[in-house]
Amino acid sequence: MASNHKSSAARPVSRGGVGLTGRPPSGIRPLSGNRVATAMPPGTARPGSRSGPIGTGGVLSSQIKVADRPVTQQGLTGMKTGMKGPQRQILDKSYYLGLLRSKISELTTEVNKLQKEIEMYNQENSVYLSYEKRAETLAVEMKEFQGQLADYNMLVDKLNTNTEMEEVMNDYNMLKAQNDRETQSMDVIFTERQAKEKQMRSVEEEIEQEKQAADDIIKNMSLENQVKYLEMKATNEKLLQELDTLQQQLDSQNMKKESMEAEIAHSQVKQEAVLLHEKLYELESHRDQMIAEDKSIGSPMEEREKLLKQVKDDNQEIASMERQLTDIKEKINQFNEEIRQLDMDLEEHQDSTNYGWKITEKNTESFKKQV
Template sequence: MNPSSHASRPISTAMSRQLIGTRGQLTSSMGTQAAQGVALGTTVNVSERPVTQQGMRGMKTAAGPSRQVQDSSYYVGVLHNKVNELEAEITELDNEVRQHNRAMNEFGGLRRRHETLLAEVRGLEGTLADYNLAMDKARASTDPAELDAYVVEFEGKNRRLAEEVDRVFVLKKQKDDETKQLERQIEALREQAQRKINALGPTELERYDGLLARSHELTRQRDEVLAKLEAAKAKEASDGGRQLSHAEAYDALSRKLARLEKDETNATEELAIWEIEDPKEALARLKQRIETQSKEVKSLDGVAKDLEEQIATTKKQIAELDAENEADGGRAKTEGEKYEKLRKRDEEMTEFIHSFDETKASTLEDQRQTQDTIVALLEHVSQGLEHENNMPSQQQLREMRDEATFKERQLESSQQTTLRLLQEKKQREAELAKIDNLDEKIQIELASLEKKMGVMRADMIEFDDLDGLRRRAAATMSALSRLLKEYQGRKETIRLQASQVSAKYEDLKAKINASEAHKTLTDLEAKLKTYAQTIFQLQEYVDTKSRQTDYKQLKENCNHLVDNLNAIAKKRNME
């Protein structure tokens, strides 16, 4: 039947009376059954209703009527559904809260259990280290008296450490009490200052604000003055490092004068040598002078070697003292070193077990090579026994040995003669090279000496003017004295200004430390540190539990076992 035909029919009286309530078995929008009533129990012929065959949610005709009557039961059903949803959500939230609380309780218990087990593990590690040390001493056949001495030494160290810890704890407690007392005093002073500020009148309060602004301005000026003072100090230090005092300048000039006088004497002697007309006598004088200078150089070399030996001896003594100090400091680390030795020995044993197959193979290969070598040696011995009948007589052997000895002596004598001749040849060649280069060296040395003489003559002319030197020295001294007095005056002025500004700065710093914001920031910083430590501990606990609940290896083993079982089953089916 076409649904549109039902829409065009008139509704009968009985049907109209039945439709006063609502449609039977009406469902809400969520699909649950609506509330029941007297009107809801009336029989309704659904096939004659002006709706589609698909129900209330199905397809509708464009001209079909909508719902005619919507009574309170419909909305009661909707409310019931919403209430049920809210109750389900509340139940779910309650379950989540209970689960969260249970997890938190379990977390606290597991955390305490973790700490207990960690302490137990650390104790067992210490016991294991003691057992390993005892086993090591037993294997090394250590005297029990030595072990008793170690025990006494460790007990003394532990006792001293405990006393030190107690002393530090008492000192910390005293410092904490002093700090709290100072904080209370600071708080009282701050409250007193605040009361005084609150008691000020408008004029005085305005004056206080002006003084506070003036304090900030002075603080800024103080910073600028301190920066200038530091720059002046740096400049003064650099000037003092570059400029010598008058006494040091006098000593430097005296040394320079002595050196120049010595150079003048040497130049005069060399000039006297070169003014000699007889070349042989001049050459002899020059050789004598060169020999004298060579002796002086050798003596200075000897002094330098002695100093080097002294330096080496001193360094050796310092190294020995450092070694002794390290040995003294190393006694305190005996326990750690023993534990490290035990650990290394355990690693060596583990490495030996892992590399046993390779070591065994290499050992077998060495045995095989040794056997081959023994076989080759036996063959060589057998060949020697075969040639025994062909050996020369004792007389022939003695003659051959004598001849070989004579030839070796001749060879050694010839080699020694050859080496000696080669050395003499090198010496003669070196002497010839020196003689060939002597003329050029003499010319170069003469030119350099002439230049030095010119410089020395100019310096002598300058040094002859003693009055001029005195005037220049006096002018320099007066200028330096004037600058020194000026810098000293500036230094005193800046020092006074800096002391005043520093006092004001300390007062302001004390006020800032006594402020409520400073205390609040300090408390927040302590809380942040506590939170960071808690987060780190929780993260460490989570990582530990993640490692303990790692199921990947177990999953791989199960998959591997299942694959093996499947392969066995397939093989049996095929058989």
């Protein structure tokens, strides 16, 4: 039986190439091939097991540490060398919690510091405002005291100069009258200001009403008229801008002219130069006029024809005027004849009227005699 069956101690381990001295207890997991456990170093038993250390050989006999081959999210990294001093090898949750607590404590300390500074600044600001108000009140009081001091100084000067009481009263009455006049003028100015402000408000209301009416009219327009209105409005704004620009240029030119006139008024040489320029301008104008007349004059034959034509035109015009004059004279004679005839008719009518009056008077006298 012993020769036919092999003992368990002589059975080799599969794919490992490492012989075990005995069958491991049931509480220990056997190691396979080249796989290395990451939870505990090789050669040690799991805590709480019934067996002790197991014997290994070959590759498994070397002490391999997990930190020699750290695993990250991007894969395996190289070996870290040159570590100075003892440092934490695994940055776990407790490490980051401690780091976060330290940063939170630093932030809390800084926030408390800033809060204290803010409170200090607020206290200083409140104290500054109270001091500023007190300074304003003290400044008003100081002005009042300065006025009283000036009055007392003037009174002392009057006493030192032996001024009569009557003169002091005259000065007092004069100043009082002046103050009363200024008070009345201030009241008048204040009343006028209120009236002007009221007038301005009424004018602004009227302007708003006119704008509203204009907007209503524009809304009621047709689309074509609205487009024309907008185009004309844009043109108007453009022209107003150009007008403002030209007005500014005109103002600048007027200022320049006034400054140059002032300079000329203070300089005799410049005045003479201006007179010479004016005379030169007149002579140049006269020269241009003579040149134009010379150019308009043609040859003698052309001038002769022009004169003959002008004479003919003048003769025709004179003949037409004579005919018109004859017609007018005939009309005048006709009107005179009509006037003479009317005068004769009027005289005859007056004679008949006078004869009728005479008969009426005779009848009246005869009637009176009979009565």
